[in-house]
Amino acid sequence: MSPATLTLFLLLLASLYSFFHILRAVHRKCDRKLPPGPRALPIIGNLHMLGNLPHQTLYQLAKKYGPIMSLRLGNLPTVVLSSPSAAELFLKTHDLIFASRPKLQAIEYMAYNSKGMIFAEYGSYWRDIKKLVTLELLSPSKIEFFGPIRRAELGCLVESLRRAAAAGEVVDLSDKVRELAENMVYKMILGRSKDERFKLKESVAEGLNLSGGFNIADYVPWLGALDLQRLIPRFKAVSKHIDTILETIINEHEQDFGQRQQKDFVDILLLRMNQHMSSHDNSQELKLDRTKLKAVILDMIAAAFDTSSTTIEWALSELQRHPQVKLKLQKELEEVVGMDKIVEETDLGKLNYLDLVVKETFRLHPAVPLLLPHESTEDITVNGYDIPKKSRILVNAWAIGRDPVAWSENAQEFFPERFIGRDMDVRGHDFQLIPFGSGRRGCPGLQLGVLTVKYVLAQLVHCFDLELADGMFPSGLDMTEKFGLTLPRANHLLVKPTYRLVNM
Numbered sequence: 001m002s003p004a005t006l007t008l009f010l011l012l013l014a015s016l017y018s019f020f021h022i023l024r025a026v027h028r029k030c031d032r033k034l035p036p037g038p039r040a041l042p043i044i045g046n047l048h049m050l051g052n053l054p055h056q057t058l059y060q061l062a063k064k065y066g067p068i069m070s071l072r073l074g075n076l077p078t079v080v081l082s083s084p085s086a087a088e089l090f091l092k093t094h095d096l097i098f099a100s101r102p103k104l105q106a107i108e109y110m111a112y113n114s115k116g117m118i119f120a121e122y123g124s125y126w127r128d129i130k131k132l133v134t135l136e137l138l139s140p141s142k143i144e145f146f147g148p149i150r151r152a153e154l155g156c157l158v159e160s161l162r163r164a165a166a167a168g169e170v171v172d173l174s175d176k177v178r179e180l181a182e183n184m185v186y187k188m189i190l191g192r193s194k195d196e197r198f199k200l201k202e203s204v205a206e207g208l209n210l211s212g213g214f215n216i217a218d219y220v221p222w223l224g225a226l227d228l229q230r231l232i233p234r235f236k237a238v239s240k241h242i243d244t245i246l247e248t249i250i251n252e253h254e255q256d257f258g259q260r261q262q263k264d265f266v267d268i269l270l271l272r273m274n275q276h277m278s279s280h281d282n283s284q285e286l287k288l289d290r291t292k293l294k295a296v297i298l299d300m301i302a303a304a305f306d307t308s309s310t311t312i313e314w315a316l317s318e319l320q321r322h323p324q325v326k327l328k329l330q331k332e333l334e335e336v337v338g339m340d341k342i343v344e345e346t347d348l349g350k351l352n353y354l355d356l357v358v359k360e361t362f363r364l365h366p367a368v369p370l371l372l373p374h375e376s377t378e379d380i381t382v383n384g385y386d387i388p389k390k391s392r393i394l395v396n397a398w399a400i401g402r403d404p405v406a407w408s409e410n411a412q413e414f415f416p417e418r419f420i421g422r423d424m425d426v427r428g429h430d431f432q433l434i435p436f437g438s439g440r441r442g443c444p445g446l447q448l449g450v451l452t453v454k455y456v457l458a459q460l461v462h463c464f465d466l467e468l469a470d471g472m473f474p475s476g477l478d479m480t481e482k483f484g485l486t487l488p489r490a491n492h493l494l495v496k497p498t499y500r501l502v503n504m
Contacts, residue, residue, distance in 0.1 A: 045072030074219025191264025212485030
């Protein structure tokens with residue numbers, strides 16, 4: 001078949017598909033009451049409307065169509081939630097129906113086909129993986145156990161900035177904070193210092209960027225084989241590089257397993273895997289193999305690399321734009337910690353204004369603006385709307401943080417004092433503030449994430465005054481976002497630090 005004939009055949013096939021899809025959609029619409037939403041085009045649905053910053057586009061559309069909005073992304077019925085009450089309906093009242101995850105092409109190629117915890121379908125396997133990860137890495141005792149690592153790595157960052165301050169240098173604070181997160185991940189999960197042989201962070205960042213984009217193959221599956229966006233070669237390249245790195249790390253752990261008294265997360269997973277392989281236990285307990293082990297490790301690395309550092313970066317940016325807030329936070333630190341001491345994790349519970357600043361940062365700058373997608377496991381009626389089985393559910397945490405009903409008319413402003421007198425936290429019970437999600441699929445790393453953000457932010461604000469580079473005024477700081485699976489600053493934060501503490 002010639003290229004011209006093939007093209008003509010594909011166009012004819014697309015036309016026939018569109019015709020029958022429109023007929024089917026019209027028939028279904030007569031039988032179902034879907035949430036309101038914009039008109040969809042054949043084949044692509046509303047994909048063309050999303051733009052470069054989908055969370056912002058969906059926020060604007062929700063102003064017109066409401067907090068429970070219906071879209072069609074390719075073939076997929078999609079429901080977008082943009083208010084606390086809407087999120088509560090789906091993530092609490094009907095949590096069980098919406099607790100699963102959709103299958104995504106990026107995850108199939110780059111994350112061992114959902115064998116980790118984050119994108120696994122809801123069921124016994126996911127529950128077992130979550131239990132393992134929570135027990136061995138994210139429990140309160142494990143978080144406390146890794147405290148000296150956090151203290152040492154943050155101390156290295158402070159010393160680096162102190163040297164830059166003495167030299168009068170401008171530093172890329174975005175890079176510094178991201179490097180701190182990377183070093184903590186290496187030590188806590190992989191039990192080692194950062195290894196220059198590997199480019200793990202770069203590959204994970206590329207994977208997150210690819211996963212966060214809207215891949216047409218996920219929404220129009222019959223176009224997947226054509227790979228119109230040329231994503232599959234990129235998926236395969238990232239997957240191969242990450243797998244090679246993880247194999248090297250696992251092999252090295254196996255070789256010196258008996259020589260180290262201090263066991264890290266990889267050691268614990270290897271021990272579990274070897275116990276299962278050497279026994280003939282036929283129970284239903286989770287049995288790890290090498291692929292599952294790599295999937296879980298990759299999940300933990302990916303989740304830890306960018307989320308906390310992104311929040312810290314936005315918090316520091318907002319403090320630069322609001323000097324009066326920064327001064328108030330520094331005054332609290334001076335009174336609670338003292339100017340002759342660095343901040344310790346034990347100080348954090350006494351820093352009430354720090355808590356308000358962090359909550360306000362989570363509200364305006366959730367690290368994951370569209371929470372990881374949910375999928376309905378059966379047909380259901382919610383708030384009078386019919387939600388078909390296999391619908392994609394997108395929770396716009398960025399929009400919820402700006403809901404004027406929940407946050408009043410100054411919802412767009414950075415104003416930590418709004419939380420005074422409000423008994424509200426980020427644990428998923430208060431749906432006005434759900435940066436970590438809620439319900440069964442809420443992030444199990446919440447406690448570690450909040451602790452890391454508070455500790456790093458408090459230490460940097462206590463130890464340094466930061467001046468924007470090139471004499472820039474606070475009001476001129478660029479706050480443009482870069483959309484992906486996470487939402488970092490589009491442009492790095494460049495500052496000139498001045499050391500504040502005495503006799504240190």
